[in-house]
Amino acid sequence: MMNINFRMVVVWLLGSFVIGVQAHERFGERQVEIVPTKMWNDMNGEYINAHGGGILTYGGKYYWFGEHRPATGFATEVGVSCYSSTDLHNWKYENVALAVSQEAGSEIEKGCIMERPKVIYNKKTGKFVLWFHLELKGKGYEAARAGVAVSDTPTGPYRFVRSMRVNPKIYPLNLSPENRKTQWDWSKYKEWWTPEWHKAVVDGLFVQRDLKGGQMSRDMTLFVDDDGKAYHIYSSEENLTLQIAELTDNYQDHTGKYIRIFPGGHNEAPAIFKHNNIYWMITSGCTGWAPNEARMFSAPSIWGPWTQHPHPFIGPGAEKTFGGQSTYVLSLPENKYIFMADVWKPDSLMYSRYIWLPIDFDKAGSPVIEWKNSWKPVF
Numbered sequence: 001m002m003n004i005n006f007r008m009v010v011v012w013l014l015g016s017f018v019i020g021v022q023a024h025e026r027f028g029e030r031q032v033e034i035v036p037t038k039m040w041n042d043m044n045g046e047y048i049n050a051h052g053g054g055i056l057t058y059g060g061k062y063y064w065f066g067e068h069r070p071a072t073g074f075a076t077e078v079g080v081s082c083y084s085s086t087d088l089h090n091w092k093y094e095n096v097a098l099a100v101s102q103e104a105g106s107e108i109e110k111g112c113i114m115e116r117p118k119v120i121y122n123k124k125t126g127k128f129v130l131w132f133h134l135e136l137k138g139k140g141y142e143a144a145r146a147g148v149a150v151s152d153t154p155t156g157p158y159r160f161v162r163s164m165r166v167n168p169k170i171y172p173l174n175l176s177p178e179n180r181k182t183q184w185d186w187s188k189y190k191e192w193w194t195p196e197w198h199k200a201v202v203d204g205l206f207v208q209r210d211l212k213g214g215q216m217s218r219d220m221t222l223f224v225d226d227d228g229k230a231y232h233i234y235s236s237e238e239n240l241t242l243q244i245a246e247l248t249d250n251y252q253d254h255t256g257k258y259i260r261i262f263p264g265g266h267n268e269a270p271a272i273f274k275h276n277n278i279y280w281m282i283t284s285g286c287t288g289w290a291p292n293e294a295r296m297f298s299a300p301s302i303w304g305p306w307t308q309h310p311h312p313f314i315g316p317g318a319e320k321t322f323g324g325q326s327t328y329v330l331s332l333p334e335n336k337y338i339f340m341a342d343v344w345k346p347d348s349l350m351y352s353r354y355i356w357l358p359i360d361f362d363k364a365g366s367p368v369i370e371w372k373n374s375w376k377p378v379f
């Protein structure tokens with residue numbers, strides 16, 4: 001009898017706790033857990049508008065940078081937003097870290113597209129460096145440029161430095177000498193997706209087309225290795241091939257050293273982390289805002305060789321990344337990692353949802369990301 005009463009009390013307590021959490025969520029107060037794909041408000045009760053984002057860990061705080069998206073339409077009207085947190089579930093809105101320019105003709109003029117911003121801290125210069133994918137106003141997705149901005153403080157405002165294609169006039173390290181010499185007969189490759197066209201892509205068709213002006217750079221992330229070297233990882237060659245390019249010591253430019261990975265593999269949305277000296281990368285296929293089956297790769301060195309593995313997801317919807325698309329993996333102390341993805345809502349990109357899940361490892365040491373309705377990031 002006592003036992004039953006005790007159970008009832010526990011159930012009642014749990015029930016009020018759950019209702020309490022929901023009420024708090026509704027009013028945007030303290031969040032107790034992370035609830036993937038649910039509306040996620042900041043501490044002012046406003047919807048968190050930081051898509052395609054990434055996290056900077058600095059000075060005992062986390063800073064979440066992401067795309068500030070409008071309620072309708074997809075061009076950037078505001079810029080890159082920044083939130084801060086000490087516990088990873090309660091986020092304080094800080095400010096617009098990088099604002100679009102009101103000046104006509106500016107590369108970041110209001111109406112451009114800023115995507116997938118990532119910030120890293122440079123210990124040598126003491127500066128925070130923001131990289132993002134930039135499309136020029138009115139040009140759709142044809143510019144395929146990388147933008148750089150810097151700040152002396154984590155929250156900014158960041159000063160736009162410039163935008164560029166990557167490593168003009170330089171061949172990737174792993175394009176063979178024969179392929180560097182190939183004279184492509186472009187009339188043969190007008191039709192995409194034929195076996196001949198695919199082979200040409202693998203052999204560097206688009207690398208060579210873009211050699212003079214620099215390689216295309218769309219979906220992107222950054223990675224700082226243990227030795228302080230930083231890398232820019234981006235979808236290039238018409239989104240058909242990922243490239244990894246080393247950044248200069250101040251993290252504001254490319255050194256010229258870069259490789260191609262999975263030529264013709266059609267990977268987007270790269271997210272990377274290093275665990276037990278293995279580099280792991282999770283990407284998506286290329287289906288725009290619609291979810292698809294994720295891919296996973298590993299390598300013993302950032303320069304490869306990169307090997308493909310089955311995707312790491314387990315649970316309902318795992319075969320389509322639970323409806324999301326990767327954006328970042330946050331590395332925490334003690335070998336803990338959080339996988340972050342966006343569930344895009346193209347009719348109202350502002351309200352695209354977030355999936356954050358912890359990464360576990362199976363017996364063989366491969367990452368496993370299991371669906372959780374809710375969880376608490378206590379590490």
Ligand code: GAL
Pocket residue numbers: 052115116219268269286287288289325
């Ligand atoms: C996705 C990409 C997003 C955005 C979108 C535009 O494939 O991952 O970052 O560029 O396409 O349609």
